[in-house]
Amino acid sequence: MVPLKRRKVVSSGAAGDTGSDRPGEEVPTRFPQVVLFLLERRMGASRRAFLSQLGRKKGFQVEELFSERVTHVICENNCGDEVRTWLRSQVGARTSAQLLDISWFTESMRAGRPVEILDRHKVQEQQIDEAEVMAFSVPSYACLRRTTLDNHNPILTDALSLLAENAELSDEDGRGVAFRRAAAVLKALPETVTAVTQLRGLPCLGGHSLRVIRDILENGASSEVEFTKQSERFKALKVLTGIFGVGAKTAERWIRDGIHSLHQLQESGQTLNRAQRAGLEHYDDLKQPVTKAEADAIGEIVEKAVVSVLPGAQITLIGGFRRGKLTGHDVDFLITHPEEGREVGLMPKVVSWLESQGFLLYQKTTRNSYLEAKDGPARPASNIDRFERCFSIFKLADEEKRGAEETENPPEDRCRLAAHSQATDEGPQPTEAAGGPRRWRAVRVDLVVSPISQFAFALLGWTGSKEAAVHQDQILRPSAVSLTNKARLFERELRRWAGHEKAMSLSSHALYDNKQGRYLRATSEEEIFTHLGLEYIPPSERNA
Template sequence: MVPLKRRKVANSGTLNAGTHNSAATQPNKFPQVILFLLERKMGASRRAFLSQLGRRKGFQVEELFSKNVTHVICESNTAQEARMWLEAQGAGQAGRHLLDVSWYTESMRDGHPVEILDRHKLQQTPGGTVHLLMNDSEVTPFSVPGYACQRRCTLENHNAVLTDALSLLAENAELSDEDGRGVAFRRAAAVLKALPSAVTNMSQLTGLPCLGGHSLRVIKVSGWVSFAVLQVLTGIFGVGSKTADRWIREGIHNLQQLRDSGQTLNRAQQAGLEHYDDIKQPVSLAEAEAIRGIVGRAVASVSPEAQIVLTGGFRRGKLTGHDVDFLITHPEEGSEVGLMPKLVSWLESRVSCHLQNVLLICDVIFLLMFALFCRFSLCCFIDKQTRRWRAVRVDLVVSPISQFAFALLGWTGSKLFERELRRWAGHEKGMSLSSHALYDNKQGRYIRASSEEEIFAHLGLEFIPPNERNA
């Protein structure tokens, strides 16, 4: 593989030859405000665009950092990181505001510097720092297999602070469409989750797979920016990271601002916003079983011989989850065709009548995958003792019996375990694995399997039960 060339990034404090100072281009309407945009994590092109936008609005946006700067604008940086950068420039924070880019975009929108609120100020590094010893005497290094699908990983995580930091960094990378970096951080987190005890010394990590230089620095520092706003917005049912990022750039940072913004929401997003607190509340195993009873009766009504399995985190042994996933099939190949529309129709027309306090509020997300693989996402309400109902997200998946083992493996998760299983299949076995089939690229044929155990055997791996796939 040919390595990618690293793009040269100009230092934020370096003045390009063809760049003019803001004062030389537009009249300064606000002489008491002198802005500087920190390029780190913002990127050179975005920084240049925002700088030009500010100057057109009459703001003084400096290309070079100087002691005259009153407002330092950052994107995805913590207050600690910004202060460290200032110290490296031989300056301090005294007399300067360290602000998130949201303050800048809101000021551009209103045409004047807006009031600095708490949400505009850079966040501190999250607490929970782990102090790792640097003395490597009498320390035994850890050892784990290179692929997550070779490791047994239960729900017990001895390094939660470290894995949380890496997961946050992965979220930031994925939001920025840097999927490669996101996967790298998630693989590093999966390695730490699989360790039999807490990391107390950096030398214990020597030789472990998937721990690159950046991940090791994160582990050593153990604390990164918390993407609270992003997590709130993407927590709305039907809202992805790209939509949330667009809203953030438009100055929307909480649910009330979204309600007041006049944004056009589809039906799923409207339901997600209305019932946000319910859907964000963890679903218990008992609640999942109650929903299985409801969906099971619906399945039996439209196709008595059809089978239904609870998948996802609950099948891996979790006691709570953020949603409830069901896999549905029929023992006779082809009889599952048309099952999903009948099931959805039955639920929509009869559940509220036959089962008290149960309603459906969302429509089909996507109905057809590879012609015979169907999925339906909905929000249903289940009875609670303290109130009449609450909203819960449910995913329904219909698979032909010939694909059932692959669908069961794929929908059980975890996400990273499945990704690593597919990476192993491609890199080590020359095969392509999906939630539908296993294809031998060398022989040019599909490989049949009627159970998860058979799939592991085809891949030359020891079978790992669902409760040990929590990578």
């Protein structure tokens, strides 16, 4: 019988909460003249709760309910008019409290005291100068934009992507999508942004994203981004979710148990499933980038396995490498056969062949659960992939990798790849148990099998671009037989276009016309774009 945990003591916010993160322990109020209230609107309940707890740990008074005692109202992604409208809806309406952006709060937490309130900390008013000419113009849908790998604003997009990742790890997908869309707009711009006024009128750039951009352009860095980077919680989430088989929810549970590092996890006695044990064992390898040469080497092995059990089958390298990227975090392959139905039962045979040859360090296979309904997909359209799929950790020997490099790359490119590999090596070279350098590395590989009738849709969906890592908790649970596609921004935008503009339902399996009440067949990506009334965009220009 598991004993009950001691109940956590939390004092009332109305009385000047001095709660701590340890049961029974109180942090004295260090700044009695400062009473904070965090506005939940657009911040989200879980983020507000986390930030409130952080403020109290630092010795600030944080009220749960707005009252006349409040001296500082902390807002996120709200303009002044919006905050005042909310305040008027509360008791009393009028207040002399400072209306401050979240940047003041994060800087104060970092300093351990209330920092001086500057103009940039104050909630901004929305001002639009109609006389200003827009410097850039881009469509609101990412699937209408051509986005190459040439990004002229990496400092800005990296900052927004980090905030998106933090939101996603905090189970705040809405905020994450907003940051991802903002970053995607900046990636599509043909020039470097030097002033916020250049972004006037552009879609998907909300107040929060614009404040982060302004902070970087004016001060060289975003205080919120820097605060997030230094957050112990964010760093712990990054480390723990970097383990194959561990998603945000599992990582959150471990953090609540006091686990913040791999060493602490190993010493904790936590029960790990098979995927997590493999992920922990091969952590260093799986954190290293996978090169195109390594992907090609694995592709040759996969092709040999597939054609040995089903001659005539087709294998396509998908994901970021199909979009022209030189490195990635994993390697994905889409497999089909020109004759419908011949692909049934293929995956177990391929996996058996790879295991017999010693190529798999770990594998989990899910079955195809897709059924085409006569009256079309569920509404709203399901964003679930139900293909037969194998999640694996591949054992790639040095000679296999070297063979692909020598075949594909001239000597000068091989030197460049070797230098890249050395530069990204985060630690000493792994060694075999018997001593000496190890002659292989572990690589994440996903195999997806599609019927030929669905191949074009699967190819489109699996090419990306990828918005974020898919929650591994969902993928690798024993009960999980599907993969959410929410991680593909370009595909997400295609589905949004299909639903909002064309009254259609698009998935990685099919396209359904809700007006006509029938499926629209396609044998190529170009046909799908035509059905949607869009100009075809090649994979190399889908790097949203």
